[in-house]
Amino acid sequence: MEYLSNKNLKLAAVLLLLFILLFANTANIDFYFFNWLENGVYNLISPFLNVVENVISSINNYYVAFLKTGEILEENERLRKEVARLSTDNAILEEAREQNERFRDLLSFRGTVPGEPDILSTGVVGYSPATWQRMLTVNSGRNDGVKVGMPVMGYQGNLIGRVEKAGMNSSQVKLISDPEFQVGGRVARSDSRALGLVRGLPESDEEVIMENIRWDADIEEGDLIVTSAVSDNYPPGIPIGEVKKVEVGKQGLSQVAEVNLKGFQRTAEEAVIIKEW
Structure with missing residues (x-):
């Protein structure tokens, strides 16, 4: 029972402290002790927050890069097919041009x-x-x-x-x-x-x-x-x-x-x- 009472007292103290900090911050009340306590808590947990932020940022960047890689591969495939189609069309047009020239040469012999x-x-x-x-x-x-x-x-x-x-x-x-x-x-x-x-x-x-x-x-x-x-x-x-x-x-x-x-x-x-x- 004594252990539970001490635990309840500590929990109550923490909640009271958080309430006071929240009230002071909301009411814009400037207390040196509270400011010191707030800065101390921030300095204490800031390294952890930085690590968490870096991990989240890395995961986000990897996810974005993964999505863009898929888009790039799809774009490369589309461009490859387009280049192949244009090359085929160009070859067909070149063959038709050469064939027209040969037919003109064929018809030019009439004068002989x-x-x-x-x-x-x-x-x-x-x-x-x-x-x-x-x-x-x-x-x-x-x-x-x-x-x-x-x-x-x-x-x-x-x-x-x-x-x-x-x-x-x-x-x-x-x-x-x-x-x-x-x-x-x-x-x-x-x-x-x-x-x-x-x-x-x-x-x-x-x-x-x-x-x-x-x-x-x-x-x-x-x-x-x-x-x-x-x-x-x-x-x-x-x-x-x-x-x-x-x-x-x-x-x-x-x-x-x-x-x-x-x-x-x-x-x-x-x-x-x-x-x-």
């Missing part, structure tokens, strides 16, 4: 063919992997009016071959670099117009050879070789390539010229089939 040629623009869909047979496949066929033997031009206005096989919706084109391909050629210079026979080479798909040139014909390195009017199978004046080297033929009775093809055929993505001229 007499009259008003009937042409068909087509897409290249494949190449023959065989080295002994140089062919490409286009996505136009008999349903589009394509026939065997029709000349085919590349996007630089150069002769690239002729239709070898015509299916319903696709055709195979024998390239000018094929060893079995032959076409009459001539020097484009008006002061020469030397004639010869152009054929492919087994060892190269970037060069052809021009044979049966007269021993005294005017032909030299850098001359442009075009199709001649000797054959009815090709319109005259279509560019073939540029003379790389001229040599004397066998027995010295003729000349032979190595010709770099104008436009490498295996880079072609579009072509023009000349249906009539």
Whole structure:
């Protein structure tokens, strides 16, 4: 009982002291003892309060950083997808621009063919992997009016071959670099117009050879070789390539010229089939 009485007295004293401090603070009463006691209590508990404040501040900062990290990751993912979309759109637009330029080049050859040629623009869909047979496949066929033997031009206005096989919706084109391909050629210079026979080479798909040139014909390195009017199978004046080297033929009775093809055929993505001229 005595222990409980002492405990009650101490509790009463503490409550009385707190009441007096609260009353003095509320009534703005200035007592030196109370001020001293208040400062002492504050100084006593302030380190603890600082520790608590720092812990709460650290927890708050960590929570805010955690939330912002999630937002940053979401924003990074959104930006990554946006960059990928823009890159794809840019690639599509660039491809369309390049394709338009190639189609303009394809149509610009009309001036080299007499009259008003009937042409068909087509897409290249494949190449023959065989080295002994140089062919490409286009996505136009008999349903589009394509026939065997029709000349085919590349996007630089150069002769690239002729239709070898015509299916319903696709055709195979024998390239000018094929060893079995032959076409009459001539020097484009008006002061020469030397004639010869152009054929492919087994060892190269970037060069052809021009044979049966007269021993005294005017032909030299850098001359442009075009199709001649000797054959009815090709319109005259279509560019073939540029003379790389001229040599004397066998027995010295003729000349032979190595010709770099104008436009490498295996880079072609579009072509023009000349249906009539």
